[in-house]
Amino acid sequence: MSPLEERYRRLLAWLPEPARSRWADEMTETFLEATTDDDPEYAEFGSPSLADRLDVARLALRLRLGAPGSSVRAVAAGRTVRLVAAIGTVSLAVHALISLALTAWTHDVLPFLTAPDLPGAVSWGPGQAIGVVLDGLVIALAVCLVRGSGAARALAPVALALYVLPMAQPHPPPALQALALVPLAVVLGAAALVPPEPLRPRPWWLLAIPALTLVAATPATVPGEVNGWLAALADPLVHGALGLAGALAVLAVRRRAARGPAELAVAVLAAALALGLVSRWPWDVAGGYHSAVVAATLTAAGTAAVAGIVGQRAVRALPVTVAVDS
Amino acid sequence: MDVRPLTEPTFFVLAALADQPRHGYGVIGEVSGLSGGRVTLRVGTLYGVLDRLVTEGRVEPDREEVHAGRVRRYYRLTADGRQALEHELARQESNARAVRARLSARPA
Numbered sequence: 383m384s385p386l387e388e389r390y391r392r393l394l395a396w397l398p399e400p401a402r403s404r405w406a407d408e409m410t411e412t413f414l415e416a417t418t419d420d421d422p423e424y425a426e427f428g429s430p431s432l433a434d435r436l437d438v439a440r441l442a443l444r445l446r447l448g449a450p451g452s453s454v455r456a457v458a459a460g461r462t463v464r465l466v467a468a469i470g471t472v473s474l475a476v477h478a479l480i481s482l483a484l485t486a487w488t489h490d491v492l493p494f495l496t497a498p499d500l501p502g503a504v505s506w507g508p509g510q511a512i513g514v515v516l517d518g519l520v521i522a523l524a525v526c527l528v529r530g531s532g533a534a535r536a537l538a539p540v541a542l543a544l545y546v547l548p549m550a551q552p553h554p555p556p557a558l559q560a561l562a563l564v565p566l567a568v569v570l571g572a573a574a575l576v577p578p579e580p581l582r583p584r585p586w587w588l589l590a591i592p593a594l595t596l597v598a599a600t601p602a603t604v605p606g607e608v609n610g611w612l613a614a615l616a617d618p619l620v621h622g623a624l625g626l627a628g629a630l631a632v633l634a635v636r637r638r639a640a641r642g643p644a645e646l647a648v649a650v651l652a653a654a655l656a657l658g659l660v661s662r663w664p665w666d667v668a669g670g671y672h673s674a675v676v677a678a679t680l681t682a683a684g685t686a687a688v689a690g691i692v693g694q695r696a697v698r699a700l701p702v703t704v705a706v707d708s
Numbered sequence: 709m710d711v712r713p714l715t716e717p718t719f720f721v722l723a724a725l726a727d728q729p730r731h732g733y734g735v736i737g738e739v740s741g742l743s744g745g746r747v748t749l750r751v752g753t754l755y756g757v758l759d760r761l762v763t764e765g766r767v768e769p770d771r772e773e774v775h776a777g778r779v780r781r782y783y784r785l786t787a788d789g790r791q792a793l794e795h796e797l798a799r800q801e802s803n804a805r806a807v808r809a810r811l812s813a814r815p816a
Contacts, residue, residue: 401759405755405759407779408755408779409732409751409752409755411733411778411779411780412731412732412733412736412751412754412755413751415732415733416736416751433750434750434751434752437750437751437752437753438751438752440752441753441755441756444756445756445759449759
């Protein structure tokens with residue numbers, strides 16, 4: 383075996399089984415033929431190019447996320463990532479829609495509603511403009527993802543960059559900023575990995591997200607002194623944690639043939655929310671807020687633990703064979 | 709049968725196997741020739757496409773040959789693969805005809 387062949391075989395070890403056993407020998411042969419056809423000496427001193435490494439890494443990732451020809455477990459992993467992306471981006475889009483509506487209202491551009499009487503002038507600058515662009519981008523991302531458009535993979539990293547941009551400030555401390563970013567990074571990272579296929583069956587259950595958001599946010603809009611617990615309930619991370627606990631309860635009582643991906647998606651999202659909620663702990667808001675955030679953190683952590691155990695057990699029980707209909 | 713439009717790499721891999729069985733490197737060379745050098749398939753992309761086409765029954769192994777001490781596996785198109793390729797060709801020809809007619813129509 384030449385040094386080059388050895389290097390290609392090491393590279394192909396990235397492929398998951400059963401694809402590795404099926405294709406590694408043949409791919410090595412094709413790589414060697416392609417690289418040493420014009421230059422036989424390359425077999426001694428050559429090594430896989432960066433483009434070859436990226437190409438194999440992309441194939442390995444696709445096969446680990448349930449591309450045709452991958453194992454039943456990889457298909458389950460792919461469904462988990464798809465659910466994390468769908469639930470997360472739809473939640474972000476609902477909040478983006480609310481944010482756009484509030485911006486339009488405060489700037490008096492809604493034809494049927496007069497602007498609220500706020501103390502001082504309503505400001506408009508680059509920060510607000512970026513916010514509006516980001517809201518539009520997130521809504522487009524959710525639509526693309528649910529419809530199965532490949533544009534979602536390109537939009538997700540741009541949205542994450544726009545979320546990170548205003549966070550690069552000296553306060554709060556970098557560790558807290560990093561924790562606040564975890565839920566966004568998990569959701570948008572998943573959206574960047576999802577293959578461009580529509581969600582099947584049609585995910586009508588996603589409509590529960592805007593319903594839950596409206597129910598959670600409404601009490602905080604009632605005029606008068608805002609109660610800390612109600613203010614906390616309007617926080618996307620807090621009602622997200624409660625929503626995931628509810629979703630786990632629904633999954634537990636529903637009779638389903640296949641368990642695993644849905645539970646794991648709830649676990650991933652709940653763990654991300656728990657870390658994000660920790661970044662809220664030092665916030666000094668109306669009485670009761672802090673207690674509500676700590677309670678939501680514990681709820682999210684508990685949900686992540688239970689859903690993670692149930693999901694892991696279900697996925698471990700799956701065979702490592704190739705999925706028949708992937 | 710799945711009637712979704714084929715991706716460009718899938719279309720060219722099926723086209724490269726239309727006239728005779730070929731092995732991996734042969735397919736890469738044929739795709740480059742068919743596309744006038746515009747499409748250069750990388751090895752990982754080729755085997756990702758082949759893996760899917762074999763799973764879907766559109767391509768199947770033909771034979772194995774030993775070359776310089778290593779085994780080369782050749783692939784051939786199945787009836788399903790030929791049908792998928794013809795369906796895609798008809799779709800592309802129909803699109804091209806419609807757009808050609810639109811281009812040749814003089815503005816009033």
